[in-house]
Amino acid sequence: MDQWMVALALLITVLVLLYKWSVATYGVLSARGVAHEKPWPLIGNIPMKGMIGGLPVLKKMIEMHAKHSGCPVYGIYALRDAVFFVRDPELIKLIGIKEFDHFVNHNSMHHNMQESILSKSLISLRDGRWKEMRSILTPAFTGSKMRIMYDLIQSCSEEGVIHMREQLELSQDASIELEMKDYFTRFANDVIATVAFGISINSFRRKDNEFFRIGQAMSRIGAWSVVKAMLYALFPRLMKVLRIQVLDAKNIDYFSSLVTAAMRYRHEHKVVRPDMIHLLMEAKQQRLADPKDKSKDAQYYARLTDDDLLAQCLLFFFAGFEIISASLCFLTHELCLNPVVQDRLYAEVLAVHQELKGQPLTYDKLTKMKYLDMVVLEALRKWPPSISTDRECSQDIDLFSESGQKLFSARKGDVLQIPIFSLHHDPENYEDPELFDPERFAEGHAAESRIYLPFGVGPRNCIGNRMALMEIKSMVYQLLLNFKLLPAERTPRDLLNDLRGHSLKPKYGFWLKFEARQ
Numbered sequence: 001m002d003q004w005m006v007a008l009a010l011l012i013t014v015l016v017l018l019y020k021w022s023v024a025t026y027g028v029l030s031a032r033g034v035a036h037e038k039p040w041p042l043i044g045n046i047p048m049k050g051m052i053g054g055l056p057v058l059k060k061m062i063e064m065h066a067k068h069s070g071c072p073v074y075g076i077y078a079l080r081d082a083v084f085f086v087r088d089p090e091l092i093k094l095i096g097i098k099e100f101d102h103f104v105n106h107n108s109m110h111h112n113m114q115e116s117i118l119s120k121s122l123i124s125l126r127d128g129r130w131k132e133m134r135s136i137l138t139p140a141f142t143g144s145k146m147r148i149m150y151d152l153i154q155s156c157s158e159e160g161v162i163h164m165r166e167q168l169e170l171s172q173d174a175s176i177e178l179e180m181k182d183y184f185t186r187f188a189n190d191v192i193a194t195v196a197f198g199i200s201i202n203s204f205r206r207k208d209n210e211f212f213r214i215g216q217a218m219s220r221i222g223a224w225s226v227v228k229a230m231l232y233a234l235f236p237r238l239m240k241v242l243r244i245q246v247l248d249a250k251n252i253d254y255f256s257s258l259v260t261a262a263m264r265y266r267h268e269h270k271v272v273r274p275d276m277i278h279l280l281m282e283a284k285q286q287r288l289a290d291p292k293d294k295s296k297d298a299q300y301y302a303r304l305t306d307d308d309l310l311a312q313c314l315l316f317f318f319a320g321f322e323i324i325s326a327s328l329c330f331l332t333h334e335l336c337l338n339p340v341v342q343d344r345l346y347a348e349v350l351a352v353h354q355e356l357k358g359q360p361l362t363y364d365k366l367t368k369m370k371y372l373d374m375v376v377l378e379a380l381r382k383w384p385p386s387i388s389t390d391r392e393c394s395q396d397i398d399l400f401s402e403s404g405q406k407l408f409s410a411r412k413g414d415v416l417q418i419p420i421f422s423l424h425h426d427p428e429n430y431e432d433p434e435l436f437d438p439e440r441f442a443e444g445h446a447a448e449s450r451i452y453l454p455f456g457v458g459p460r461n462c463i464g465n466r467m468a469l470m471e472i473k474s475m476v477y478q479l480l481l482n483f484k485l486l487p488a489e490r491t492p493r494d495l496l497n498d499l500r501g502h503s504l505k506p507k508y509g510f511w512l513k514f515e516a517r518q
Contacts, residue, residue: 044077065422096457103391120311140279163204330383380454
């Protein structure tokens with residue numbers, strides 16, 4: 001009996017100590033005078049049910065954002081850590097642009113995982129290392145380089161159209177219904193394979209190809225992945241000692257072998273292919289460097305390793321695999337529910353097609369399509385690829401408005417989240433934000449003060465935004481030219497309520513109906 005009592009006493013002591021440890025930091029936001037939600041022990045304000053897909057997290061984010069109207073900053077606790085959400089547009093510009101030198105870094109867990117290949121990727125690098133890598137990669141994403149890679153992307157979108165036509169021919173009806181997440185993931189997969197890894201894969205024909213299968217496994221966020229990420233946030237040293245990886249090492253090795261083999265073959269056989277591997281190899285050899293820029297250290301380029309290049313390819317993979325497919329799903333969903341917008345866009349597509357007189361669409365023609373640009377911009381406004389971005393404060397700073405009002409006192413180590421999705425759905429920033437209205441981006445309508453952040457803000461925005469826009473526009477052009485997009489029986493009508501977790505995917509998928517245009 002005494003042993004049971006001792007065991008019970010020890011258990012109660014451990015639970016009390018765990019409780020005290022878990023709530024020890026929960027006074028930070030109150031002490032800083034920041035409005036916040038009441039946290040739960042250990043998990044803080046993280047909606048566990050939402051993390052595993054049980055709640056419409058994005059809608060909850062909008063509601064929390066609206067609840068704190070008038071506050072330049074509001075907060076939550078992510079597990080034990082205080083996180084500050086920046087609501088004020090002027091404050092966002094200060095953090096992202098004007099006072100950028102105080103907010104250079106992301107709060108990425110990968111930079112603490114030196115054994116992880118992603119610790120070398122642009123999104124995880126910090127301070128001077130990030131600046132050096134950004135300067136190396138920036139020339140690879142200019143308009144001239146996009147022209148070089150455009151034909152590769154156009155070929156992938158045409159293969160998608162050919163597949164759709166074949167499905168229509170097999171159908172007994174004049175239309176077919178497709179789940180678009182799978183369709184656009186295959187397109188994004190093929191673009192990444194050819195542009196980033198230098199291999200041609202038609203995933204519409206080769207349904208279960210290895211690149212696609214491993215890519216899906218890597219991008220799938222299951223319950224165990226969420227648990228591992230949380231454990232890294234709570235116990236980073238323990239996780240490093242235990243050598244527990246968030247990503248499967250076998251999958252990383254597969255992509256590593258692809259990049260290494262491609263670079264070796266090209267180097268030995270003097271092969272030049274207009275893709276990301278070639279541009280990264282050029283960067284390593286400093287051929288992309290501006291010869292007039294004497295500030296860059298040539299020795300740094302020489303120190304670039306194959307792992308550095310692989311990390312950027314993997315980052316490109318993660319960014320493209322999910323973001324491009326999700327963006328295309330949302331855009332085509334809006335087109336099928338807004339036939340007036342679709343008809344006007346089709347008219348522009350048809351006019352450009354007729355101007356080409358049988359010649360293939362060029363990069364310059366694509367980028368000059370004004371209404372297509374408006375439609376894509378509005379889709380990215382309503383359904384931004386990243387629901388938030390963050391900055392970590394590197395040194396104390398008081399942030400003031402132009403009128404001299406103190407907006408926020410940031411302290412070293414503060415993590416500031418910029419809630420992109422909530423800002424884009426805030427009626428203070430966009431009138432009737434749930435309405436899909438491309439006219440918001442008509443020439444002369446765009447206000448300079450508007451918060452528009454689909455690819456982030458300031459010098460640390462998404463380096464691949466030009467390529468993302470090129471991929472999206474290329475596929476939309478081909479689809480609209482060849483097919484009419486209609487709602488299917490399973491098309492969600494209230495998409496915001498139908499989304500679950502952070503996956504940006506409806507509970508039953510993105511279903512559309514397609515009819516061939518005459």
